[in-house]
Amino acid sequence: MTAPELTHPLPRTRRRLTPALRWWWMFQRISGVVLVALIFTHLFYNLILGGGVSQIDFGFVAGKWAAPLWQWWDFTMLVLAMLHGMNGMGYLINDYARSKRSRGILHILLGAATAVIIVLGTLVIFTFDPCPAGANPQNLNVPLCQELGKL
Amino acid sequence: MTAVDDAPIAVDEVPTLTVTLRIRRMNPEGNADHAPGEDYWEEFQVEAHATDRLLDALHKVKWEQDGTLAFRRSCAHGVCGSDAMRINARNRLACKTLLKDLNPAKPILVEPIAGLPVEKDLIVDMEPFFASYRQIMPFLMTSGPTPERERLQTPAQRERFEDTTKCIMCAACTTACPVFWTDGQYFGPQAIIGAHRFIFDSRDEGQWDRLEILNDTAGVWKCRTTFNCTEACPRGIEVTKAISEVKRALNTGKI
Ligand code: SF4
Ligand code: FES
Numbered sequence: 001m002t003a004p005e006l007t008h009p010l011p012r013t014r015r016r017l018t019p020a021l022r023w024w025w026m027f028q029r030i031s032g033v034v035l036v037a038l039i040f041t042h043l044f045y046n047l048i049l050g051g052g053v054s055q056i057d058f059g060f061v062a063g064k065w066a067a068p069l070w071q072w073w074d075f076t077m078l079v080l081a082m083l084h085g086m087n088g089m090g091y092l093i094n095d096y097a098r099s100k101r102s103r104g105i106l107h108i109l110l111g112a113a114t115a116v117i118i119v120l121g122t123l124v125i126f127t128f129d130p131c132p133a134g135a136n137p138q139n140l141n142v143p144l145c146q147e148l149g150k151l
Numbered sequence: 152m153t154a155v156d157d158a159p160i161a162v163d164e165v166p167t168l169t170v171t172l173r174i175r176r177m178n179p180e181g182n183a184d185h186a187p188g189e190d191y192w193e194e195f196q197v198e199a200h201a202t203d204r205l206l207d208a209l210h211k212v213k214w215e216q217d218g219t220l221a222f223r224r225s226c227a228h229g230v231c232g233s234d235a236m237r238i239n240a241r242n243r244l245a246c247k248t249l250l251k252d253l254n255p256a257k258p259i260l261v262e263p264i265a266g267l268p269v270e271k272d273l274i275v276d277m278e279p280f281f282a283s284y285r286q287i288m289p290f291l292m293t294s295g296p297t298p299e300r301e302r303l304q305t306p307a308q309r310e311r312f313e314d315t316t317k318c319i320m321c322a323a324c325t326t327a328c329p330v331f332w333t334d335g336q337y338f339g340p341q342a343i344i345g346a347h348r349f350i351f352d353s354r355d356e357g358q359w360d361r362l363e364i365l366n367d368t369a370g371v372w373k374c375r376t377t378f379n380c381t382e383a384c385p386r387g388i389e390v391t392k393a394i395s396e397v398k399r400a401l402n403t404g405k406i
Contacts, residue, residue: 016363017366017368021368025372026402095333095334095373095375096333
């Protein structure tokens with residue numbers, strides 16, 4: 001048997017990590033930590049404080065989003081979670097998509113889905129009408145709507 | 152007083168058991184039942200002692216039942232790193248795996264390590280693995296005149312990279328890595344371990360050349376912190392931790 005032919009040690013195409021990719025790498029770690037704090041506070045407030053899980057209904061959400069704190073809280077959670085998830089899925093696509101074409105298509109679909117959800121979610125949070133006209137008052141947050149003069 | 156062993160154990164008193172080995176085989180030339188290159192499972196039954204290692208059972212198969220079975224081994228004592236294989240779906244060295252630790256009641260699954268091309272039975276082509284290792288330039292790089300005596304180092308400086316010097320290049324870690332399986336470009340944990348051993352060596356001056364090579368989208372950033380490598384390493388090297396140290400050096404610019 002002959003000794004194996006040795007390949008030259010530097011044949012591969014070098015693709016250095018660009019500053020943008022490094023930024024995303026850091027973002028993934030930092031957003032992960034921030035999300036843990038945001039999400040657990042969110043869960044604690046919704047599911048354990050007050051009336052527990054049974055308190056959640058239209059009126060409860062209306063009451064929360066009347067306060068800018070919760071609007072911005074939920075907005076931050078939405079954006080961070082979507083970007084964190086998008087970046088993580090993007091890593092998976094890079095690892096597992098076999099052809100350049102399928103990789104490109106999956107990245108475009110992922111970006112589009114992320115953009116749509118962030119835009120829709122933001123719209124809902126900031127243009128939310130707590131007291132839609134003609135709704136059954138049983139389903140509404142009555143004190144809030146009275147305060148707003150809509151009931 | 153006489154020094155007498157109270158209860159000498161005769162050799163045959165070690166309990167024997169029958170184990171079934173299910174071996175993943177492939178013959179590039181084919182045989183009577185299988186086409187060339189086809190891979191298939193084959194079962195063998197061997198009589199073994201509970202104190203035997205899987206390597207002993209493989210030897211029994213090869214020496215007494217089927218001489219065509221192909222696997223690598225050299226030292227048979229966990230030193231050379233040539234007999235890494237996938238045993239019951241975990242990468243280990245056959246020579247360091249006792250049969251009694253493998254639940255011999257069930258067939259023991261033996262496969263070649265994953266992610267490298269199989270040449271025959273349990274033998275894989277290690278060249279892609281070694282090519283990655285060569286890329287990180289695994290040799291001492293210094294400047295200035297060579298000192299007449301050895302290059303000195305304090306115990307603390309040595310401690311810094313002690314763990315990664317223990318690597319025996321068995322490829323158990325790299326072939327346990329899901330990113331290595333999917334993406335042929337990834338260096339794999341072992342090459343990063345090999346670089347770590349020099350990057351954190353106070354006598355070496357090539358740190359930034361090596362870090363530059365690892366600072367590649369297919370380099371250290373492909374690591375997803377799965378910990379499969381740490382779990383697989385038969386030398387108990389904290390592979391994932393060493394990889395994180397390389398990432399930290401790249402992120403902070405400090406070694
Ligand atoms: S780090 Fe451990 S598992 Fe990986 S090649 Fe070295 S000895 Fe084998
Ligand atoms: S044969 Fe040398 S490590 Fe197992």
